[in-house]
Amino acid sequence: MAQSISLHQTLDIGEEKSILVKFVAPHCSGCVTIKPLLEQLTREQSEVLHLVEIDITEEPELAMELDVRSVPTVALFKQEQELGRLVGLQPKKHYANLVQQAV
Secondary structure, three states: OOEOOOHHHOOOOOOOOOOEEEOOOOHHHHHHHHHHHHHHHHHOOOOOOEEEEEEEEHHHHHHHHOOOOOOOEEEEEEEEEEEEEEEEEOOHHHHHHHHHHHO
């Protein structure tokens, strides 16, 4: 299950895991649509991947800092480096490909 915390807290989870960050907003129906998919993909790779949800209305400075302009945006981080990003609702295979970068 996704947690609502800031990215800076997220990056403290540990260097051994990649972090899949889902940027959301209350008005975003696409964010609701992809939630079960991202949770499933994260469960399948739980030894190397952690899922975090960040509401851009609660963290607007963070959204600006990371150039998040629309939701849903899903970004993969490893050791504080962004490895990939998907913006908007995408086909399942695109999320699966992004998650595979964490392996």
